[in-house]
Amino acid sequence: MRASGPRYARMAIPLDLAELSLADPALAQAAALWDPAGAPIVLVTVVGPGPHASGLSGEAQDAALQALADDARARFGVPFQVAVLREHDPAATGDEALERCFAAHDIDLVVMRSHAPAFSDHWLPAHGRWLATHSARSLLLLR
Amino acid sequence: MQGEPSGPLGDEETQEVPDYSSDYVVGQDNIQPFGLDIHNPVFVISGSAIVLFVLFTFAFPAWAAENFGDLRLWLTTRLDWFFMGAGNLVLLFCLFLVLSPLGSVRIGGERATPDYGYVSWVAMLFAAGIGIGIMFYGVLEPMNHVLHLPLGAEGLEGEARRSLAMAATIYHWAFHPWAIYSLVGLSLAFFCFNKGLPLVIRSAVYPLFGERIWGPVGHTIDVLAVIATMFGLATSLGFGAEQAAGGIRYLFGIQPSDGLKVAIVAVITALALISVLRGLDGGIKVLSEINMLMAIALGSFILVLGPTLGILEAIWHNTVAYLAYLPELSNWIGRDDDYYMHDWTTFYWAWWIAFSPFVGMFVARISTGRTVREFILAAMLAPSAIFIWWMTTFGETAMDQYFLQGFAGVADTVRNFQPELSLFVFLTEFPLSSVTSVVGIILVLIFFVTSMDSGSLIVDTMTAGGKIETPLTQRVFWCVFLGLLGAALLLGGGLSSIQALALATAFPFVLIMLMMMVSLFLGLRAERVLLERGDAE
Numbered sequence: 001m002r003a004s005g006p007r008y009a010r011m012a013i014p015l016d017l018a019e020l021s022l023a024d025p026a027l028a029q030a031a032a033l034w035d036p037a038g039a040p041i042v043l044v045t046v047v048g049p050g051p052h053a054s055g056l057s058g059e060a061q062d063a064a065l066q067a068l069a070d071d072a073r074a075r076f077g078v079p080f081q082v083a084v085l086r087e088h089d090p091a092a093t094g095d096e097a098l099e100r101c102f103a104a105h106d107i108d109l110v111v112m113r114s115h116a117p118a119f120s121d122h123w124l125p126a127h128g129r130w131l132a133t134h135s136a137r138s139l140l141l142l143r
Numbered sequence: 144m145q146g147e148p149s150g151p152l153g154d155e156e157t158q159e160v161p162d163y164s165s166d167y168v169v170g171q172d173n174i175q176p177f178g179l180d181i182h183n184p185v186f187v188i189s190g191s192a193i194v195l196f197v198l199f200t201f202a203f204p205a206w207a208a209e210n211f212g213d214l215r216l217w218l219t220t221r222l223d224w225f226f227m228g229a230g231n232l233v234l235l236f237c238l239f240l241v242l243s244p245l246g247s248v249r250i251g252g253e254r255a256t257p258d259y260g261y262v263s264w265v266a267m268l269f270a271a272g273i274g275i276g277i278m279f280y281g282v283l284e285p286m287n288h289v290l291h292l293p294l295g296a297e298g299l300e301g302e303a304r305r306s307l308a309m310a311a312t313i314y315h316w317a318f319h320p321w322a323i324y325s326l327v328g329l330s331l332a333f334f335c336f337n338k339g340l341p342l343v344i345r346s347a348v349y350p351l352f353g354e355r356i357w358g359p360v361g362h363t364i365d366v367l368a369v370i371a372t373m374f375g376l377a378t379s380l381g382f383g384a385e386q387a388a389g390g391i392r393y394l395f396g397i398q399p400s401d402g403l404k405v406a407i408v409a410v411i412t413a414l415a416l417i418s419v420l421r422g423l424d425g426g427i428k429v430l431s432e433i434n435m436l437m438a439i440a441l442g443s444f445i446l447v448l449g450p451t452l453g454i455l456e457a458i459w460h461n462t463v464a465y466l467a468y469l470p471e472l473s474n475w476i477g478r479d480d481d482y483y484m485h486d487w488t489t490f491y492w493a494w495w496i497a498f499s500p501f502v503g504m505f506v507a508r509i510s511t512g513r514t515v516r517e518f519i520l521a522a523m524l525a526p527s528a529i530f531i532w533w534m535t536t537f538g539e540t541a542m543d544q545y546f547l548q549g550f551a552g553v554a555d556t557v558r559n560f561q562p563e564l565s566l567f568v569f570l571t572e573f574p575l576s577s578v579t580s581v582v583g584i585i586l587v588l589i590f591f592v593t594s595m596d597s598g599s600l601i602v603d604t605m606t607a608g609g610k611i612e613t614p615l616t617q618r619v620f621w622c623v624f625l626g627l628l629g630a631a632l633l634l635g636g637g638l639s640s641i642q643a644l645a646l647a648t649a650f651p652f653v654l655i656m657l658m659m660m661v662s663l664f665l666g667l668r669a670e671r672v673l674l675e676r677g678d679a680e
Contacts, residue, residue: 018170048611049251049258049511051339053170058252088258088509089600091615092422118178124616126178 008109008138009038014098014127015045017061018053020068022113025142030111031076033140040079042105043069046087046094095130107137114141160672163334163350163665167357169341170610179617182608185362189369189606196374196644197628200637207640215643218650219489220481226492227475227484229653234322236660237519240329245667246516250329251336253674257512262435263428264509265525270431271505271597273320273495275379275590277438277533278583279386283565284312285538286545287557293483294471302460305542309457310464312534314472315487317465317527320495323656325522327503328510330659332518333666336511341609344368344500348655350662364655367648368500369605373625374645375498376598380629381638383591384408386563387584393564394580405630411588412626415595419618423509427596434589441582442536448573449540457539462531493649496656504601515667541569548572595625
């Protein structure tokens with residue numbers, strides 16, 4: 001059952017490959033807000049060179065995200081597509097890479113899971129806060 | 144923990160070839176206090192040890208100065224054979240890899256492509272590593288050696304004297320240090336990007352320790368690497384600020400007060416923070432390229448306005464002299480030139496080795512997509528060629544100033560050991576010396592900024608268990624910590640004591656380097672077999 005109210009045709013969900021098991025709330029919320037005439041929802045992740053905390057590397061990273069997209073499509077009845085962004089220094093440039101990806105897909109709503117602000121977030125913003133203050137897209141943060 | 148290296152591959156034939164990959168997942172031992180993502184216990188132990196060592200040095204300055212000074216003296220005088228022998232062995236091992244079939248293994252897998260072109264790559268190698276040496280020693284060292292000739296060859300005169308002085312200078316900056324950095328960088332790059340192990344020093348000896356490397360042995364190795372890097376960078380920063388203040392006094396007549404020195408550290412730290420926030424490509428890479436261009440411009444200025452033909456001829460002659468003297472300079476047996484061999488060669492070797500975890504890890508981080516052969520050849524030949532060109536240009540010109548023009552300014556800075564002044568005194572003999580001196584100061588500044596930025600990046604990775612996707616706050620923390628450490632050592636004294644401790648870490652690191660050679664050989668040999676069977680990625 002989809003919620004009534006505004007629908008979004010081009011949505012994106014940034015995900016941490018090491019925490020794909022925690023993606024369900026964002027997937028469900030995005031599916032509920034998806035416009036049936038819209039484009040597939042973009043599942044996007046940023047990775048750096050070398051081994052990742054997910055234990056995956058190279059093409060296995062793409063495959064893991066694609067598997068999640070396939071599973072989500074089956075469960076929520078909504079099409080998903082994937083984008084793996086490879087950055088030399090994801091800690092520093094990951095947010096900008098996401099914003100470029102959103103622009104490339106003309107995204108109108110970003111749905112993302114976010115943590116409650118921690119001590120370090122007062123010094124440098126977490127991904128959600130960075131996007132909220134730098135991105136032109138609408139942003140839905142889920143906690 | 145996940146048992147022994149996952150060697151057995153199935154049938155009897157493949158059981159003999161371990162693949163040296165592990166089920167260990169990067170960051171699996173990390174904890175997340177205050178929104179950080181740090182390795183337990185490497186972050187806490189290394190951070191605490193650094194603070195305690197510095198507090199101890201402040202609390203007992205006389206004891207620290209005497210005993211750590213003795214330690215440094217012991218390292219450079221008694222362990223000459225150890226450091227020089229290890230340096231030679233590493234160089235021979237690198238040459239072996241270049242010539243052997245193992246050199247065809249590609250870092251990052253057979254289909255990997257380089258992330259950076261050669262120019263950017265070499266510029267970053269140079270800026271993060273020992274590039275700053277060209278600013279302080281390009282003029283001073285050749286002049287020093289021509290005044291105090293090594294190898295007991297005091298009787299040499301004329302061209303022969305100058306050739307030996309240049310060969311003795313080039314010897315410290317060419318093949319040996321870059322072979323050391325190549326070994327560490329290559330080992331880390333191979334076990335990280337080919338075998339999927341975390342980007343930390345312990346991964347480079349995985350074949351020898353297996354899964355035990357994720358325990359106390361590995362913690363010890365990584366803590367040592369962090370301490371060596373932090374102390375090495377902080378003391379470089381402190382001494383660099385002192386030297387920069389000396390240069391500013393010479394150029395502008397401003398007295399080098401504590402306030403000025405701390406202000407220099409603060410400016411370098413602030414610029415490094417901006418570079419950190421801009422990331423690897425927007426920060427270090429851009430600054431390295433700017434530095435490379437400025438250095439080329441300054442070097443070309445001297446080449447054109449100096450004795451151009453003489454320098455061009457000398458580049459060839461000095462290269463030949465370097466190669467000819469290489470065996471003699473590399474041999475520690477039967478030598479009586481203690482000043483050169485201990486105060487210069489052994490000190491340099493210990494210093495390069497203490498810096499090898501930092502430079503090696505940074506080299507590894509930017510070096511996927513090249514074969515082992517390309518990696519070693521480029522990492523050894525390109526920086527060596529740059530050093531030969533630079534040292535010849537500045538050294539030969541300075542010697543011309545002294546021997547042919549009777550200008551003793553540079554020689555005086557050597558006699559008084561004032562490396563911070565050599566370049567500026569040297570430049571006064573050229574037109575536009577105020578402009579070129581400012582260019583020199585900017586170059587020094589940028590070299591420090593790139594070193595601090597890359598140092599923060601590497602220390603963060605080391606203390607995050609090899610995790611690259613850490614909160615940027617951590618890198619900012621290490622950058623600020625480095626700046627504070629440098630400033631505290633400047634104000635509280637103890638720069639020499641802490642530098643001696645950084646040097647002392649070279650001793651265990653030689654042992655780790657020897658283990659790295661064995662590990663890398665085993666890893667590459669196994670990789671070759673797996674590639675031939677089509678089992679490797």
